[in-house]
Amino acid sequence: MKRLTSSGAVLLLLLLQIVFVSSAAKSDETRVSADRHKRQIEVGATFVFNPETGKSEPKPGTSPTTEDPYQYMADVHCRSGGSDTPDKGCLTLNCPPNTPGGEEGTPVIWRQAPKSITNPVWTDYPAISGPTCLYDPQPENVLANIAARILNDFRQLPINPGTLEAQPFPHTLKGGPTNFYTTASTQTFDLTILGQTVHLTATPTNYTYTFGDSTTLGPTPTTGYPIPQTEWLTSQTRTSHSYTETGNYPATATTNFTGTYSVNNGPPLPINGTLNLTTPPITIHVWKTERALVADTCQQNPNSWGCPSTEDK
Template sequence: MGVIRVALGIAFWLVACCTVELPSASADDAWASNNAGDRGIDIGARFKIDPATGQLAPSLGSTSTSPSSENPNQYMADTHCRADGPDTKDPGCDALDCPATTPAGEEGTPVIWKEAPKAITNPGWTDWIPVSGPTCLYDPEPENVLANIAARILTDFRQLPVNPGNLEAQPFPHTLKGGPTNFYATAADQTFDLTILGQAVHLTATPTSYTYTYGDGTTLGPTPAAGYTIPETEWLNNQTRTSHTYTDTGNYQAALTTSFTGTYSVNNGPPLPINGTLDITTPTKTIHVWKTEKALVADTCQENPNSWGCPDSPEN
């Protein structure tokens, strides 16, 4: 049993009791859609985070409430320069060079990417300017490979070893009944380089929303708030957006579910959205909630080890 004695003859007695089981966390699968065309492949899906539910949902027109850091553009891949295409004699195709990557390999097919603002329905497309050189596809059916990658990218995304970060608490591991306990997440952006259907795919996973399970039957989220650390002097009187106040003593199993959104690029092409989330729950963290009791005492524990609240006190 923990005891803290302070000045003015007031002692605080911290008492812990019973445990509470953690409710099981659940994750919702997000929607996915891919569109294929004859001369181009539109895989510039649009999505937003619903402020009421925190879940990903389709976004049409200019109603998106996605974070400002989200790419405002959508993309379309034009493969009309493919080897068997009707426009191979286009002078613009001759200017796009996709040499073989191996001595005995076949030349690739250049892809002309188009971009347009997501907020515009049926937009006018403009050429996307790559960082260096054209995007090249090395596949016998280049007009299909982008759609095939788009169809499986969510599955590949959910199989990556994404680090969910940690759930942190202040104070920890002991906190007080009736006082705020500050929780925060430490997840960060992560990048991966993959080979999918013979193409180089660069994928970025970004933590977007968080669901805090406090272990006493209450939750917070999904919310975009990752929380933050606060100075020790503010632990007992600073109510943050992600803090929680326990109303009963006990040992509580707290956990955090982080929802990651993702983007991917094929052979140095533009960043394309992954239509779905990767939801990862951290291992539980035990929070010991104690209560306080106070009493006036006449002397210190050094003067009287049997005094109330001291280690040798009969009440302990």
């Protein structure tokens, strides 16, 4: 094994220094500044992020051929002061106007996520520790954009219309009361819209009963309710219906849902519009009653009048 000469050792040392300096320079190129008070924070080598405006722009003097791969969200959840508040500093941070006569800023915590992922998991922006002040009107624009599309999002939700129930069922008597009621209920959904966390509530408000014999009831705020079996043929409820002819009738209930939504745990806001959903139909078999004197029970004589074996005779 050959030993290094003094000149060879010097050359090797120089090469190691060059590699170390090159690696350090490359690391500095992609390092993100961790000073939350800076107005511009470097993102990689070609973009800067301004936490006061929420905008990521090309670094001055560069001509990037691609866009910033990250998207950013100003989380105003810290204003709620709940037990899950991410940073208590949000509750005490003051954001005075940064220009004479200007508007006060909004305490926010910045989140980031890759643009390439749909409904991503938002993580704390690594360059800013704790809350900072946002002075750009962008949050109001985001709220306005959500308000403009929230009705369409509301109508795309998998809201359950419930079911229509009848008593007695599936057979009822001509001229007798048939009690109807629906099982529609309030439902909640958590969505991500335009990078914001949106909590949406769908509430049943009015109901329209279609009995299948060309008659309807409603819209009415009455959902109806079940009654004891002993009252099926005698009790008339607000949602009961009496069929005047025998036959088979498809009955449904259509529920009118109203909605509210809140953005980032903000106050609930009304959705300007409603959604109508109809239950699957149920078939009501309407029979008539007849009286006759018989000598035997159906157990004694299955072919006796009125027994099941003679229904089609």
